[in-house]
Amino acid sequence: MKVKSLIPFIGFLVLVIFLGIGLNRNPREVPSPLVNKKAPLFNVAQLADASLNFSPKDMQGKVWIFNVWASWCGTCREEHAFLLELRHSQLAPIIGLDYKDKRHDSLEYLKANGDPYTFSVYDENGKVGIDYGVYGVPETYVIDKVGVIRFKQIGPITEEVLKTKINPLIIELNRS
Amino acid sequence: MKKLFLIMLVMFYAIFVLAKEAPLLAEDPLVEQRLVMISEEMRCLVCQNESLAGSRSELAQDLRRELRELIKQGKSDAEIKEFMVSRYGDFVLYRPPVKATTWLLWIGPFILLIFGIYMLIKYLRNRNRHIEYKSLSQEEMLGLHKLLRESLDD
Numbered sequence: 001m002k003v004k005s006l007i008p009f010i011g012f013l014v015l016v017i018f019l020g021i022g023l024n025r026n027p028r029e030v031p032s033p034l035v036n037k038k039a040p041l042f043n044v045a046q047l048a049d050a051s052l053n054f055s056p057k058d059m060q061g062k063v064w065i066f067n068v069w070a071s072w073c074g075t076c077r078e079e080h081a082f083l084l085e086l087r088h089s090q091l092a093p094i095i096g097l098d099y100k101d102k103r104h105d106s107l108e109y110l111k112a113n114g115d116p117y118t119f120s121v122y123d124e125n126g127k128v129g130i131d132y133g134v135y136g137v138p139e140t141y142v143i144d145k146v147g148v149i150r151f152k153q154i155g156p157i158t159e160e161v162l163k164t165k166i167n168p169l170i171i172e173l174n175r176s
Numbered sequence: 177m178k179k180l181f182l183i184m185l186v187m188f189y190a191i192f193v194l195a196k197e198a199p200l201l202a203e204d205p206l207v208e209q210r211l212v213m214i215s216e217e218m219r220c221l222v223c224q225n226e227s228l229a230g231s232r233s234e235l236a237q238d239l240r241r242e243l244r245e246l247i248k249q250g251k252s253d254a255e256i257k258e259f260m261v262s263r264y265g266d267f268v269l270y271r272p273p274v275k276a277t278t279w280l281l282w283i284g285p286f287i288l289l290i291f292g293i294y295m296l297i298k299y300l301r302n303r304n305r306h307i308e309y310k311s312l313s314q315e316e317m318l319g320l321h322k323l324l325r326e327s328l329d330d
Contacts, residue, residue: 027224030221030264030265030267031265031267032264032265033261033262033263033264033265033266034262034263100234125238126234126235126238127242129238130238130239130242130263131263132263133263133264133265135221135222135235135264136221136222
């Protein structure tokens with residue numbers, strides 16, 4: 001009889017746990033179906049020099065970071081310091097995707113804040129962004145030597161994400 | 177006076193000339209119709225409470241442009257859905273597909289319903305067993321008659 005009277009209480013606890021988990025999740029963070037898939041290919045002009053093109057194929061055999069940014073994007077400024085730090089550590093090349101921006105504004109932005117990128121490519125109408133499932137700039141992808149996306153960060157990189165996820169992953173991928 | 181009236185009339189019509197005509201949505205209303213049908217079933221990722229058809233966010237506009245392109249290429253609804261799902265996941269669909277990770281979502285309510293019915297039946301049976309049918313005692317009978325008579329007298 002005593003066990004039976006506990007049943008509603010247990011049911012209540014289960015409900016509380018489920019609601020608790022639900023409340024602590026970020027509904028903006030949609031798990032990307034692209035993780036562990038081949039990085040979509042494209043071929044677009046670079047930002048600084050439009051006569052040069054870039055395709056993810058060019059990075060075959062390297063672990064690299066693909067970072068989506070824009071000069072109009074406020075939170076990109078938040079992560080900028082960490083990108084510069086990553087560049088400084090020389091763990092992996094960072095290729096930027098300048099998403100739906102104006103060339104002039106982007107170049108000014110990089111001049112003012114420092115340029116963490118090996119180079120950036122210019123996605124004027126957002127087509128490359130759509131192929132990468134970008135829905136909120138900034139977004140960051142870690143791509144391995146065979147061109148598979150191994151990690152995606154939605155929103156700005158934080159110190160924690162850099163130290164606990166991105167850096168160790170690059171080191172691990174570089175070893176293989 | 178007549179002249180003034182004429183000037184006013186001309187000015188009045190000038191307003192209509194100045195007003196811009198609403199830009200055409202697309203050359204092909206059939207494409208537009210299909211676009212609306214498809215994008216109403218999809219979530220806008222920037223404003224998650226809006227459908228892709230209704231959202232005015234820039235990403236939604238870009239995506240509608242892409243979908244319009246796919247429709248013009250003669251892609252089927254399934255192919256267009258696949259285009260979106262491969263990029264943004266099942267989350268973009270308002271009706272999640274039935275598969276291993278979502279079966280609980282689809283069947284769960286029915287399991288709960290069956291469980292509820294089972295509990296109800298069990299409870300009712302149990303309750304029936306505990307109900308004792310007692311007839312009224314002599315005293316209670318007299319009391320009842322008395323009450324009834326009083327209410328009739330009123």
